[in-house]
């Protein structure tokens with residue numbers, strides 16, 4: 115297997131990507147349709163997806179860091195502490211599932227009916243609390259991803275700008 119299908123085979127071997135009863139998978143396209151740039155990495159306490167919370171807690175979750183690629187430092191101008199939306203790339207998840215069983219109880223739902231990280235384009239979003247800068251890093255609470263997860267975008271939560 116080459117290209118996207120070959121990569122999918124590699125990811126599917128990870129323990130957190132093991133298929134559960136009733137789940138279904140299928141082929142993935144041979145090539146991608148768009149390019150993206152990772153703008154940074156998320157630094158969190160968790161090395162394994164199984165250790166992450168299912169959903170981050172912006173009030174009581176652990177302090178995490180965003181290591182922003184210095185290329186984009188100027189793009190932070192005007193971003194104030196407060197609620198911020200992060201989009202990130204769940205790089206460890208398989209991308210070929212059609213039906214998933216979140217409770218591993220034999221019942222399934224379609225991938226697009228779930229917020230699972232296993233999806234064709236593994237984009238995750240979370241509203242986190244942006245607490246301020248520490249040097250070049252952004253300090254945040256409310257993440258639910260593994261250490262080193264690639265960051266796609268940072269957006270102010272609508273209406274939070276004053």
Ligand SMILES: C[S@@+](CC[C@H](N)C(=O)[O-])C[C@H]1O[C@@H](n2cnc3c(N)ncnc32)[C@H](O)[C@@H]1O
Pocket residue numbers: 163164166167168169170203204205206207229230231237238239240258259260263
């Ligand atoms: C249910 S998803 C929710 C993600 C995001 N808050 C959302 O709603 O789009 C969070 C789970 O993704 C898994 N996960 C975390 N980091 C990952 C990564 N880098 N690649 C694949 N899966 C990951 C963990 O099991 C974690 O509990």
